[in-house]
Amino acid sequence: MKIAVYSTKPYDRDYLTRANKDQHELLFLEAPLKANTALLAQDCGAVCCFVNDQLNAEVLKLLADQGVRIIALRCTGFNQVDLATARELGITIARVPEYSPHAIAEHTLGLILMLNRHLHRAHYRIRENDYSLNGLLGFDLAGKTVAIVGTGKIGTVFARIMLGMGCRVIAYDPYPDEALAQQGVTYKALDDLWPEADIVSLHCPLTPDNYHMIDDAALERMKPGVMLINTGRGALINTKAVVGGLKSQKIGYLGLDVYEEEADLFFEDYSNQLLQDDVFARLLTFPNVVITGHQAFFTHEALTTIAKVTTDNISHFEKGNLAQVCLVE
Numbered sequence: 001m002k003i004a005v006y007s008t009k010p011y012d013r014d015y016l017t018r019a020n021k022d023q024h025e026l027l028f029l030e031a032p033l034k035a036n037t038a039l040l041a042q043d044c045g046a047v048c049c050f051v052n053d054q055l056n057a058e059v060l061k062l063l064a065d066q067g068v069r070i071i072a073l074r075c076t077g078f079n080q081v082d083l084a085t086a087r088e089l090g091i092t093i094a095r096v097p098e099y100s101p102h103a104i105a106e107h108t109l110g111l112i113l114m115l116n117r118h119l120h121r122a123h124y125r126i127r128e129n130d131y132s133l134n135g136l137l138g139f140d141l142a143g144k145t146v147a148i149v150g151t152g153k154i155g156t157v158f159a160r161i162m163l164g165m166g167c168r169v170i171a172y173d174p175y176p177d178e179a180l181a182q183q184g185v186t187y188k189a190l191d192d193l194w195p196e197a198d199i200v201s202l203h204c205p206l207t208p209d210n211y212h213m214i215d216d217a218a219l220e221r222m223k224p225g226v227m228l229i230n231t232g233r234g235a236l237i238n239t240k241a242v243v244g245g246l247k248s249q250k251i252g253y254l255g256l257d258v259y260e261e262e263a264d265l266f267f268e269d270y271s272n273q274l275l276q277d278d279v280f281a282r283l284l285t286f287p288n289v290v291i292t293g294h295q296a297f298f299t300h301e302a303l304t305t306i307a308k309v310t311t312d313n314i315s316h317f318e319k320g321n322l323a324q325v326c327l328v329e
């Protein structure tokens with residue numbers, strides 16, 4: 001099958017080419033998928049997309065008109081897809097349900113340690129020949145309470161890591177995991193997490209119900225100086241509320257791998273341009289904020305699995321083995 005692969009970076013090209021083993025014709029496109037690039041998928045039965053490609057009704061209709069029958073997401077989350085329209089148009093949506101929960105969970109720990117021990121500041125200080133410790137005082141993670149929102153594949157690995165660090169782990173998930181509870185995780189109602197947590201980490205999908213779950217009201221209930229970490233999806237957090245929380249020092253530390261307006265920024269090099277996003281620019285002024293550009297997934301193991309599952313999804317679809325396709329349902 002001919003596949004239009006949108007938002008291609010050199011690493012996507014490498015890993016997908018290797019996994020494809022000449023099964024499909026891969027048309028690598030650097031452009032992201034949106035209404036004015038959808039026509040690039042002409043003659044393609046399949047489209048392969050990433051997290052910030054637009055899969056709204058307009059784009060899906062354009063793709064369907066050209067004969068696209070399957071969209072293979074090379075990611076886990078599918079909040080960017082208008083599923084009702086895809087269903088109406090008979091377009092199959094496949095994804096990579098699990099590639100490496102460890103990649104994201106370990107990156108989350110990295111953000112926590114970087115913030116907690118001010119490693120980002122220490123790194124630059126030493127390079128400036130400044131060996132003073134003023135302002136670098138950290139705190140032990142052992143004994144602290146970590147609240148995890150969403151204990152699926154990533155949240156589970158992260159919970160085990162934090163239990164291993166000697167933390168108390170509390171969690172909210174509409175479907176609590178009995179095995180995790182037996183390992184020491186205490187499930188609570190979402191609202192009851194906030195007053196107890198020293199660290200809050202988000203690992204749930206973005207849905208219409210939890211859009212801006214972290215808002216002024218949630219922050220109000222949190223401990224002063226709380227550490228907030230988001231490696232889930234940007235719009236789980238109301239960024240303006242969080243900027244307010246940083247200014248008032250309600251939030252002591254903020255670690256982000258995702259940002260609600262990231263589609264206009266992440267994955268590209270804009271170092272020769274002026275930053276136009278004032279909210280993001282404000283975030284960058286705080287010394288207690290660390291941001292990575294949707295990088296948590298980016299390990300060799302994850303890219304290998306993403307490429308294999310993505311090409312397999314399309315091969316199974318082509319052969320009519322729908323049961324083997326990792327469908328978004």
Ligand code: NAI
Pocket residue numbers: 076077078097098101104149150151152153154155172173174175203204205206207209210231232233257258294295296297298
């Ligand atoms: P998963 O599907 O295994 O687990 C998600 C869990 O969240 C489930 O247990 C589900 O019951 C729970 N959940 C659903 N709605 C919830 C809500 N409103 N509140 C609390 N929990 C809720 O997914 P997985 O693999 O653990 O990934 C979680 C999310 O992490 C993805 O949806 C994606 O948005 C994000 N992600 C971020 C990456 C990155 O590079 N930063 C990479 C991969 C995923």
